[in-house]
Amino acid sequence: MADGARYHASENGSGVATLTKQDFVSGQETRWCPGCGDYAVLAAVQEFLPELGLPLERIVFVTGIGCAGRFAYYMNTYGLHGIHGRAPALATGLAVSRPDLSVWALGGDGDMLSIGGNHLIHALRRNIPIKILVLNNQVYGLTKGQTSPTSELGKVTKSTPFGSEDQPFNPLALALGAGASFVARTVDRDRHHVIEVLRAASEHPGAAFVEIYHNCPIFNDEAYAALTDKDTKDAHQIRLEHGLPIRFGAERERGVARRPDGSLAIVEVADAGEDALLVHDAHRADPSMAFALAHLSQRVSEPTPIGVFRAVERPVHGESSREELEAAHEAIGPGELEALLHGGATWTVES
Amino acid sequence: MSRTVDKDRVVIRIAGDSGDGMQLAGGRFTDATAVFGNDLATAPSYPAEVRAPAGTLRGVSAFQIHFASRDILTPGDRPNVLVAMNPAALKSNVDTLESGATIVVNDDAFSKRNLAKAGYDANPLEDGSLSEFRVYRVPMTSMTVKATESIEGVSSRDGARAKNLFALGVLSWMYGRPVEVTEEWIERKFANRGAILTANLAAFHAGYNFGETADLLDVRYRVKPAALRPGTYRNVDGTTATALGLIAASVTSGLPLLFASYPITPASELLHELARQRSLGVRTIQAEDEIAAANMALGAAFGGQLGVTATSGPGMDLKAETIGLAVALELPMVIVDVQRAGPSTGMPTKPESADLLMALYGRHGESPLPVIAAATPAHCFDAALEAVRLAVDYRTPVILLSDAFLANSSEPWLIPNIEDLPRIDPRFAQGPNLDGEFLPYLRDERLARPWAIPGTIGLAHRIGGLEKEDGTGNISYDPENHARMTSLRAEKVRGIARDIAPLEVDHEDGAELLVLGWGSSYGPITAGARRVRERGGKVAAAHLFHLNPLPANTGEVLRSYRRVLVAETNTGQLSQIVRAEFLVDAESFTKLEGKPLLAAELEREILERL
Numbered sequence: 001m002a003d004g005a006r007y008h009a010s011e012n013g014s015g016v017a018t019l020t021k022q023d024f025v026s027g028q029e030t031r032w033c034p035g036c037g038d039y040a041v042l043a044a045v046q047e048f049l050p051e052l053g054l055p056l057e058r059i060v061f062v063t064g065i066g067c068a069g070r071f072a073y074y075m076n077t078y079g080l081h082g083i084h085g086r087a088p089a090l091a092t093g094l095a096v097s098r099p100d101l102s103v104w105a106l107g108g109d110g111d112m113l114s115i116g117g118n119h120l121i122h123a124l125r126r127n128i129p130i131k132i133l134v135l136n137n138q139v140y141g142l143t144k145g146q147t148s149p150t151s152e153l154g155k156v157t158k159s160t161p162f163g164s165e166d167q168p169f170n171p172l173a174l175a176l177g178a179g180a181s182f183v184a185r186t187v188d189r190d191r192h193h194v195i196e197v198l199r200a201a202s203e204h205p206g207a208a209f210v211e212i213y214h215n216c217p218i219f220n221d222e223a224y225a226a227l228t229d230k231d232t233k234d235a236h237q238i239r240l241e242h243g244l245p246i247r248f249g250a251e252r253e254r255g256v257a258r259r260p261d262g263s264l265a266i267v268e269v270a271d272a273g274e275d276a277l278l279v280h281d282a283h284r285a286d287p288s289m290a291f292a293l294a295h296l297s298q299r300v301s302e303p304t305p306i307g308v309f310r311a312v313e314r315p316v317h318g319e320s321s322r323e324e325l326e327a328a329h330e331a332i333g334p335g336e337l338e339a340l341l342h343g344g345a346t347w348t349v350e351s
Numbered sequence: 352m353s354r355t356v357d358k359d360r361v362v363i364r365i366a367g368d369s370g371d372g373m374q375l376a377g378g379r380f381t382d383a384t385a386v387f388g389n390d391l392a393t394a395p396s397y398p399a400e401v402r403a404p405a406g407t408l409r410g411v412s413a414f415q416i417h418f419a420s421r422d423i424l425t426p427g428d429r430p431n432v433l434v435a436m437n438p439a440a441l442k443s444n445v446d447t448l449e450s451g452a453t454i455v456v457n458d459d460a461f462s463k464r465n466l467a468k469a470g471y472d473a474n475p476l477e478d479g480s481l482s483e484f485r486v487y488r489v490p491m492t493s494m495t496v497k498a499t500e501s502i503e504g505v506s507s508r509d510g511a512r513a514k515n516l517f518a519l520g521v522l523s524w525m526y527g528r529p530v531e532v533t534e535e536w537i538e539r540k541f542a543n544r545g546a547i548l549t550a551n552l553a554a555f556h557a558g559y560n561f562g563e564t565a566d567l568l569d570v571r572y573r574v575k576p577a578a579l580r581p582g583t584y585r586n587v588d589g590t591t592a593t594a595l596g597l598i599a600a601s602v603t604s605g606l607p608l609l610f611a612s613y614p615i616t617p618a619s620e621l622l623h624e625l626a627r628q629r630s631l632g633v634r635t636i637q638a639e640d641e642i643a644a645a646n647m648a649l650g651a652a653f654g655g656q657l658g659v660t661a662t663s664g665p666g667m668d669l670k671a672e673t674i675g676l677a678v679a680l681e682l683p684m685v686i687v688d689v690q691r692a693g694p695s696t697g698m699p700t701k702p703e704s705a706d707l708l709m710a711l712y713g714r715h716g717e718s719p720l721p722v723i724a725a726a727t728p729a730h731c732f733d734a735a736l737e738a739v740r741l742a743v744d745y746r747t748p749v750i751l752l753s754d755a756f757l758a759n760s761s762e763p764w765l766i767p768n769i770e771d772l773p774r775i776d777p778r779f780a781q782g783p784n785l786d787g788e789f790l791p792y793l794r795d796e797r798l799a800r801p802w803a804i805p806g807t808i809g810l811a812h813r814i815g816g817l818e819k820e821d822g823t824g825n826i827s828y829d830p831e832n833h834a835r836m837t838s839l840r841a842e843k844v845r846g847i848a849r850d851i852a853p854l855e856v857d858h859e860d861g862a863e864l865l866v867l868g869w870g871s872s873y874g875p876i877t878a879g880a881r882r883v884r885e886r887g888g889k890v891a892a893a894h895l896f897h898l899n900p901l902p903a904n905t906g907e908v909l910r911s912y913r914r915v916l917v918a919e920t921n922t923g924q925l926s927q928i929v930r931a932e933f934l935v936d937a938e939s940f941t942k943l944e945g946k947p948l949l950a951a952e953l954e955r956e957i958l959e960r961l
Binding site: 026028055056057058059060062063069072073075076077078079080081082083086089090091092093094095096097098100101118119122318321324325326328329330331332333334336337338340341342343344345346347348349350351 | 382385386388532579580581582583584585586595598599601602603607609611629630631632633634636638639640642643646647648649650651652653654655656658672673675676680766767769770805806807808809810811812813814815816817825826
């Protein structure tokens with residue numbers, strides 16, 4: 001049976017509120033490796049989507065190439081599996097021409113940050129109304145284990161047997177540098193946090209950039225263990241919450257404060273005092289604080305901020321011209337076309 | 352008193368420094384000529400540099416117009432008249448003139464300094480080197496300054512800048528062009544710039560009156576209006592015609608047009624043209640690169656819009672992977688390739704039609720798609736509509752080949768009636784197509800698959816570049832399925848041959864030689880064949896508008912002539928195809944100079960073979 005053929009509640013006019021996670025599960029068999037972080041992300045996305053209150057047919061997932069590319073096939077929505085790195089560009093064409101849709105572009109760190117890096121930064125600077133999910137496992141999976149643009153210096157892989165000589169990207173800093181209006185990070189193994197971030201991204205009116213740390217059990221297993229292991233995660237996850245002082249640790253005994261030179265430091269609350277803690281402001285127009293937070297940890301074994309770094313409103317691409325274009329297209333008919341063709345200097349030859 | 356001489360046709364070339372306004376003067380002369388009722392064809396030639404040093408050979412900008420009292424097909428091989436605004440313009444064009452041609456120079460510009468800049472050791476106006484031509488020395492700069500010096504607010508520098516309109520005035524007198532057309536244009540163009548408006552009008556009138564009163568110019572020419580088919584005409588270049596065709600297709604299909612492209616010479620003009628049409632519902636995006644532009648168009652197509660991207664040679668290389676994806680997705684999309692001389696960056700402003708094999712085969716794997724080539728500037732309109740029709744009807748990317756010559760050249764276009772335009776019906780899928788299920792790759796009688804756009808309830812489906820199972824579109828690595836899908840995709844494109852016009856032959860009884868062409872060679876081949884016939888030679892000509900699939904009767908036509916000559920501006924790409932497809936021993940005439948074929952060259956090649 002064609003997996004696209006399944007009907008569901010939204011079709012009979014009974015409204016979309018009845019959609020459940022199961023409605024978003026397509027019939028295609030998922031073929032990621034056992035233990036792959038993609039499963040967790042897929043489950044979180046499917047669990048979250050009913051919240052949108054949209055018929056599933058108004059939702060589109062656009063993917064590129066890589067393990068994450070198959071995501072589109074597993075979602076019972078409209079799906080477009082494109083070519084390597086181009087998901088943001090495909091999604092741009094779709095989103096600007098169909099503003100009635102909820103468009104999600106999804107790819108791995110190689111897809112989005114290496115071969116597709118140009119499309120990513122331009123989608124962000126244009127503030128295209130798409131939600132971009134970058135599944136960052138710091139390695140190439142589908143091509144079987146080469147270094148990626150987020151792999152750490154010195155990383156030994158099949159393509160870098162003597163260790164990578166390339167400085168990795170800081171994806172959030174890159175997105176902020178590109179002028180992204182929404183930048184967030186979450187971790188695959190914390191489903192509630194993933195859903196919280198997805199919700200914030202979906203509520204954001206422009207381009208939303210979400211980095212999802214996720215585990216590749218085959219080529220880079222437990223890269224984020226410090227952030228996800230029960231024993232260590234409290235000490236490593238710095239959860240950003242808008243309007244609240246930035247604190248973390250099992251006893252919330254540590255925090256983030258600003259040094260006199262403006263840079264950020266991790267401090268003991270007992271030493272620095274509660275008043276010294278930085279209050280997170282995701283809506284700040286100036287991106288410098290978000291940028292500093294993005295650079296707080298240099299490697300994932302250090303305490304690492306997760307959550308919404310930045311969410312500011314600025315004009316969404318196409319919004320200012322949308323009504324004019326739609327009205328123009330509605331209005332144009334044979335008469336207008338005739339006038340267009342007869343534009344400029346014309347002359348008539350009599351029979 | 353001047354005498355008046357009747358002429359059937361005239362080729363004029365106006366050349367000057369790129370800052371001299373030659374394209375403007377040429378454009379105005381063209382409008383007046385069109386309104387007068389001559390048939391015409393034009394071709395501009397720009398310097399490659401944005402601002403080449405003034406007065407140098409590199410900085411010469413020229414405009415050529417061929418007009419006649421009968422229908423004509425090319426902008427002309429060799430000018431009969433050259434207007435040269437400076438020594439560089441003379442030097443870079445004099446070799447193209449026919450013997451006995453008329454040369455009108457701006458005498459003021461032939462200073463020692465300008466002669467040196469153009470590389471002249473001696474003044475050619477005085478050393479006898481132009482003795483085979485009829486040379487008129489007109490002090491255009493000083494006469495323009497004089498005509499405008501009494502206008503308040505106009506400096507002598509401003510006045511001198513209007514010398515292109517003085518030259519236009521002279522030409523308008525020589526060829527009896529209606530002055531009102533130009534006057535009205537000047538009044539519109541400079542409506543809010545009082546003194547400049549007055550100065551330009553004064554310069555134009557001064558030039559015209561100079562012709563009328565000066566004894567210097569002793570001859571006027573009369574080129575009677577041509578007997579064109581009845582109807583309303585306008586003059587269009589290939590760029591405008593392509594833009595109008597795409598908009599017309601958008602209107603008749605009801606599909607909003609999304610045009611995404613990346614700036615590249617000479618295709619950028621199409622982006623500029625369409626970007627102005629927001630009030631007609633046209634959305635344009637200047638993408639971050641060629642690849643993005645193609646993907647944006649394809650993304651829009653997935654969403655149910657008319658996705659179009661345009662580029663020139665190098666951009667096609669970059670778009671190839673996306674075009675392959677469109678082949679696999681089987682979504683409508685149009686890719687316009689305004690060809691230019693290659694390889695690599697090549698000669699960006701120079702025409703060459705050498706992307707045919709790339710259009711046909713330039714993708715990995717088996718990825719057939721329809722290819723259409725425009726034949727003349729005005730034909731770009733029909734070609735664009737045809738590209739959209741095939742794309743939508745067959746759910747396939749279509750490559751539309753144009754070139755730098757067609758994009759910039761112009762000719763009169765008989766404006767079609769709206770009701771005669773082809774109907775294009777998107778036929779969006781509305782519901783299940785097999786036993787209550789929706790199969791995204793279940794094909795219709797054309798082998799086209801359903802176009803089910805997001806938002807359509809019950810038809811959610813997923814498609815991608817991975818091989819798909821026949822019918823369901825689910826991912827499939829099944830060997831037999833891959834063979835079947837490969838053959839279905841090819842068969843769908845081949846089947847288009849049933850849906851396109853047969854190859855028409857301009858046959859002459861007794862002809863044993865057929866000249867076959869494609870793209871912008873239409874004009875020179877047809878004109879060359881006509882000249883041969885005027886000399887009593889027997890020759891047939893045929894032109895391919897569809898390059899894939901070829902019209903169903905192509906083989907039959909080619910085999911019915913003893914000899915076949917294929918003329919093209921590449922090393923013989925179409926001739927390779929017809930040899931391979933039809934086992935016809937086609938001969939090849941090729942030219943790779945970054946210039947269009949000339950009618951005279953075709954005439955010569957044909958005569959050699961008769």
